[in-house]
Amino acid sequence: MRAFGADEAGRGPVLGPMVAAAVLAGLEHLPRGVADSKTLTAANREALATTIAEDGRIAVGVSVVSPARIDDPDTDMNALTVAAQADAIDQVLDNDSEGNGDGSADTAAGGETSASIASSRPTGVVDACDVDPERFARRVRESLSVPADLRAEHRADENCPIVAAASVLAKVERDERVANLGEEYREHGPVGSGYPSDRRTREFLQEYVRANGELPACARACWKTSRDVLQAASQSALGEF
Numbered sequence: 001m002r003a004f005g006a007d008e009a010g011r012g013p014v015l016g017p018m019v020a021a022a023v024l025a026g027l028e029h030l031p032r033g034v035a036d037s038k039t040l041t042a043a044n045r046e047a048l049a050t051t052i053a054e055d056g057r058i059a060v061g062v063s064v065v066s067p068a069r070i071d072d073p074d075t076d077m078n079a080l081t082v083a084a085q086a087d088a089i090d091q092v093l094d095n096d097s098e099g100n101g102d103g104s105a106d107t108a109a110g111g112e113t114s115a116s117i118a119s120s121r122p123t124g125v126v127d128a129c130d131v132d133p134e135r136f137a138r139r140v141r142e143s144l145s146v147p148a149d150l151r152a153e154h155r156a157d158e159n160c161p162i163v164a165a166a167s168v169l170a171k172v173e174r175d176e177r178v179a180n181l182g183e184e185y186r187e188h189g190p191v192g193s194g195y196p197s198d199r200r201t202r203e204f205l206q207e208y209v210r211a212n213g214e215l216p217a218c219a220r221a222c223w224k225t226s227r228d229v230l231q232a233a234s235q236s237a238l239g240e241f
Helices: 042-054 077-095 114-118 133-143 161-184 199-212 224-240
Strands: 002-009 018-026 059-065 123-127 149-153
Touching: 002 077, 002 161, 018 077, 018 161, 042 161, 059 077, 059 161, 077 123, 077 133, 123 133, 123 161, 133 149, 199 224
Parallel strands: 002 123, 123 149
Antiparallel strands: 002 018, 018 059
16 A cells, blocks of 8 residues: 655754655555664665666655755744645645556555545654654645645654655755755865764854855854854954954
8 A cells, every 4th residue: 555754854954954755655665774874874775766766657746845944033944844744745645646656556465445545634744853753744644735644753764664765865866965065065175974073064054154254155154053153253253353
């Protein structure tokens, strides 16, 4: 039986977007080797993402949340994660509105065909980004454009293959966008992974602010790392004065 899963990558970095992805498929159609993206090498993630995206039996959706949207004081990361997962799920449900991507009749347990399955509510699992999984699931459900039955679980990317597949897509999309930032800002040095713990990322921010007097557009200005870099630059300028 077909079900959907959703996960996100990039809640914590100071650089670049957060990316949510959703996958809808029969579990038997997922490629071998699908697992929590954090446990896979970059090469394995990229190969799996390509296989998933090119399989007509699998519907995929990706939602990107920009640093500017993350910086909006009228929202927060939990609300943005809910909205992004719901958007990605809406995409896969819309892509799957005519049944299977290959046009075949998928038979589920009990002898149901795709026609009878299509008449029932979609079902799925999402990775819970809230201490209360039930609350997170309710918020995602309420944000969907069509009714669906879903549950949220902590560490769902480790325990549910359909969510693991979504985690792979989200991670690959996020990594590709960070790599593009490296090209865009290469004159200021490598941007690193974008995470505050990455020395290269911190040095990139320091160099950019030193040269331009402001943060780059790819930075999340509301992050402590960004504020610290701006404060250090301001203090250095005062000392020189």
